[in-house]
Amino acid sequence: MDDSVSVGVLSLHNSKETKAIVNAVEALGHRGVWLRENNLCVDIEDGVARMEPDVDVVANRLLLSNTEQPCELLGLALSLSRLRPTLNRPENVLTAFHKFATATSLAESEVSLPDATLALDSDRLNDEKAKYGDEVVYKTAIGTHGGGTWKIAADEQVNPRVGDRYAFLQELVERDGDRHRDLRVYIVDGDIVGTMRRYAPENDWRTNVALGGDVEGVDDLPEDAADMALAAADRIGLDYAGVDLVEGHDGWHLLEVNPTAGFKGLFEATGVSPAPYIAKLAVETAGGEVDDDEVERLAQTLDDSRPADVEANPTPDREEANVIGYTEDVLVSGTSGTERIVAKSDTGASRTSIDTRLAAKIGAGPIKSMTKVKSGSVKSGKARPVVDIVVGVAGDRHTVAASLEDRGHMDYPLLLGRDILQHYQVDVRRRTGEESSSDEE
Structure with missing residues (x-):
């Protein structure tokens, strides 16, 4: 008799974490299925959904976090959750991925939070900055990998929105004299499976691994930090999550509860993969059984190879299939404004660059570092300041550290470098505005 169960992992992007969970399910003797665009279908016939x-x-x-239409994906997850038991239910994920909703959900609980202010009126939001001191964190309510997060001075003007997303102020929590750092605590089914300390890269204060931060494993997690992380995940209602904590002079504070936290940094720091623990929870939720010793053994490796049920050359997913042109309509945002412009794609440039006038108009900054760029006339390259901007391209959002330059003599105020173009295919024959429009019927 076959007692195996089938676990569907829902992910529409090319996710190493998804592959690792599917592979762990298979290794535990059950069937793992990657639910994606080229195989997922729900059919309702005669009142029955299949x-x-x-x-x-x-x-x-x-x-x-990276899509401009998160409600579409939430609706998809909600549809499936009506048909099958679902881990990380969409209503709880909604609370977690909106950072201010996370904060209001945890207010007046045992979880300590940095002070924060969300105001829909620009004057009110700027008036509130004074209570935060010389520096304050300004961040979008929806964002990931450190994107849409700035440390600004009290006299800098900000808007209630960055692009089409609300933004808020948050108290800056840090310890004097220390390199900025925080904790990522990974929790599955109410247990801590691994903890890492994350350090900000040089010339930055954000600790995200995606931005180049360093990591190290933590074997002696303070009890109060562990209790806070567990309480946050439980109160938000997530079955698995990465909980980010920062230590201030008055103890630990919660920064974020991430329902899609990555595995790579944690495995690099601790030698532990969360994938087998998530697979175990999914199998047991479906009524199956697993060998706990085998789960522990599998957690010592991170198998993110292509699952056996995925063909060698699958239909490209949405992220891989997007094609943009030599020139492209984009939205570019800073701390005080958003502009729709035509940008030029340059696969030869490693970094996106922005014109100084456009940067000033949208409030790009503050300057976080200097970078050297090649110049035909200067062998050693020219030094240019680097600022964070948010660029919306083909329905996705990217926060990049762009170099500032005077592009007033050039046709395009924004040059898209490989830091953005790596996510797309570039069709150099396509130009914005050159397609002929057809008459309406």
Whole structure:
């Protein structure tokens, strides 16, 4: 008799974490299925809903933060959650991925939070900055990998929105004289499976691994930090999450509860992969059984190879299939404004660059470092300041450290470098505005 169950991992982007969970399910003797664009179908006929592939449980790994239409993905996850038991239910993920909703959900609880202010009126938001001292954190309510987060001076003007997303002020929590650092505590089913300390890269204060931060494993997690992380994940209602904590002079504070936290940095720091623990929870939720010793053994490796049920050359997912042109309509945002412009794609440039006038108009900054760029006339290269901007391209959002330059003599105020173009295919024959419009019928 076959007692195995099937676990569907829902993810529409090319996710190493998804592959690792599917592989862990298979290694535990059950069937793992990657639910993605080229195989997922729900059919309602005669009042009966049928889902293909037909799985027993769904593990939600939809990445919402980088898309301009997160409600579409939430609706998809909600649809499946009505048909199958679902880990990281969409209503709880909604609370977690909106950072201010996380804060209001945890207010007046045992979880300590940095002070924060969200105001929809620009004057009110700027008036509130004074109570935060000389520096304050300004961040979008939805963001990931440190994107949409700035440390600004009290006299800098900000808007209630960055692009089409609300932004808020948050108290800056740090310890004097120390390199900025925080903790990422990974929790699965109410247990801590691993903890790492993250350090900000040089010339930055954000600790995200995606930005180049360093990591190290933590074996002696303070009890009060552990209790706070567990309480936050439980109160938000997530089955698995990365909980970020920062230590101030008055103790630990919660920064974020991430429902789609990555595995790579944690595994690098601790030698532990969360994937087998998530697989175990999914299998047991569906009524299956696993060998706990095998889970522990599998957690010592991070198998993010292509799962056996995925063909060698699958239909490209949305992220891989997006094609942009030699020139492209984009939205570019800073701390005080957003502009729709035409940008030029340059696969030869490693870094995106922005015109100084456009940067001033949108409030790009503050200057976080200097970078050297090649110049035909200067062999050693020219030094240019670097600022954070948010660029919306083809329905996705990217926060990049762009170099500032005077592009007033050039046709395009924004040059898209490989830091953005790596996510797309560039069709050099395509130009914005050159397509002929057809008459309406």
